Amino acid sequence: MQITPVLLCGGSGTRLWPLSRKSYPKQFVPLMGEETLFQASAKRLSGTGDGFAFGAPVVLTNSDFRFIVTEQLQAAGIDPGAILIEPDGRNTAPAVLVAALRAQAQDPEAVLLVAPSDHVVPDIEAFHAAVARGLAAIAEGQMVTFGITPTHAETAYGYLELSKAPDTAGTSVTLKQFVEKPDAARAAEMLAAGNFKWNAGIFLFRAADIIAAFKAHAPELMEPVAAALDEAEVDLGFLRLAPEPWAQAADISIDYAVMEKAKNLSVVPFDAAWSDLGGWDAVWREAGPDDNGVVVSGAATAIKCSDTLLRSDSDRLEVVGIGLEGIMAVAMNDAVLVADKSRAQDVKLAVQVLKDKGAVQATDFPKVHRPWGWFESLVVGDRFQVKRIMVHPGASLSLQSHVHRSEHWVVVEGTARVSVDGEVKLMTENESVYIPLGAVHRLENPGKMPMVLIEVQTGAYVGEDDIIRYEDVYARGEL
Structure with missing residues (x-):
């Protein structure tokens, strides 16, 4: 049997600020090792298992992330x-x-496995075995969700109450009810009871069965969502859902809309390791603390610390902790978080406070990703800005001009092809070019290695929206 993976890829992960932000959320960040959570999720939902094979993934995301997803x-x-x-x-x-x-x-008989793209499931073989057990249930008309066996009394997760304690074979069990995130006392009770599982938000079902469930329990969603699909437009291989009907669809989770009302929902227990990395305390736990309960990552040093997470994602900023206990400190080029580890779930409150005061760090990642590569601002003044720009091999920026600024480019790695008012030349390391205000220009990387240059902008306005596009291989109207 073929299973179509559906990866949900639109969350912002505010509880992992400052590493995860609206412009570049946690699923695209290498939080645990070299691989991003999105890449690990896609790999987990690929290959074959007992009696099934995964097809090509379907990804739901937004316009800002479309090129990051493909890359x-x-x-x-x-x-x-x-x-x-x-x-x-x-x-x-x-x-x-x-x-x-x-x-x-x-395919009228299509089977879907829907999963968030930001979870950690180290044992892929165990996960595939759980999927195989779920297939037996959907063959009988059931829809399946996967319940994670709790390892501790967690208050940050919703729970699934099973109709009975699961057997040792891990076969599916009828769901009794969904349980909202509990307080500490109730979480401890559910952990001891044995018939409660964490709600991972992972589902397996036939497309026909979930559509029937929507028609029965959330019929108001059918018309706008179907219209958004019918009127969708293909754009460079992406399928853009029609915005007007889509805006008429209710903003509601699958649990509230359908699953809490469905009578044919079963739970397949999953006993292996799992985490949604929903906070820095979860990252600390998954990273494997040392004998003193300390986790360090990147340019970080812990001296006589205990029960502490120290992390630096900046090669220019060293984090040093001395005598800390129960602290998490996370540093990036433009922001530093320091908090009591027991307040990990409150990090999202800090993001809201920063938004309210107009701090760009609340939502904007310091490295801005584009389909051709990325850039980051190194220095910003009243009438100037210095950037580092990386262009992927074979990629090119749009043919463009600026109304308010001129630019000076210096290649520091690789080779660049530069066009200025129709004149084209190749530039290698330590060579530079001046782009006068109003000049029509383009930057390309014709080589097989990443190309990096330093850009110095000067002018009355150096915002990203000062750009006129004449031609763009990525069909972008702006930025």
Whole structure:
């Protein structure tokens, strides 16, 4: 049997600020090792298992992340399947429904495995075995969710109450009810009871069954979501859902819209390791603390610390902790978080406070990703800005001009092809070129290695929206 993986890829992960931000959330960041959470999720939902094979993935994301998705899938050696662009985030129910409608139109017997793209599941073989057990249930008309066996009394997760304690074979058990995130006392009670599982938000079902469930329990979603799919437009291989009908769909989760009301929902217990990395305390736990309960990552040093996480994701900023206990400190080029580890779930409050005061660090990642590569601001003044720009091999920026600024480029790695008002030349390391205000210009990397240059902008305005595009291989209207 073929299973179509559906990866939900639109969250912002504010509890992992400052590493995870709206412009570049946690699923695209290498939080645990060299691989990103999105890449690890895509690999987990690929290959074959007992009696099934995964097909090409369907990814639900937004326009800002579309090129990041394709780039990271290709880097992971996975051929990108359908990438559906949501005009705006409407939560998981509309996303799951549109994936199911598209799958059923292509194959009336389609089977979908829907999963978030930011979870950690180290034992892929155990996960595939759980999927195989779920297939037995959906053959009988059931929809399946996967319940994680709790390892501690967690208050940050919702729970699934099973109708009975699961057997040792791990076969599916009828769901009794969903349980909201509990307080500490209730979490301890559920842990001791033995018939409660963490709700991982991972589902397995036939497309026909989930569509029938929407028609029965959330019929108001059917028309706008179906219209958004029917009126969708293909754009450079992406499928852009129609914005007007999509905006009419309720902003609601799949749990609230359908799953809490469905009578044919079973739970397959999953006893292996799992984490949604929902906070820095979860990162500390998954990273494997040493004998003193200390985790260090990047340019970080702990001296006589205990029960502490120290992390630096900046090669220019060393984090040193002395005599700390129960502290998490996370540093980036533009922001530093220092908090009591017991307050990990409150990090999202800091993000809101920063938004309220207008701090760009609340939402904007210091490294801005584009389909051609990335750039980061090194220095910003009243009438100037200095950037570092990296262009992928074979990639090119748009043919463009600026109204308010001139630019000076210095190549520091690789080779650049530069066009200025029709004059084209190759530039190698230590060579530079001046781009006068108003000049029509383009930057390309003709080589097989990444190209890096330093850009110095000067002028009355150096914002990213000072750009006129004349031609763009990525069909972008702006930025």
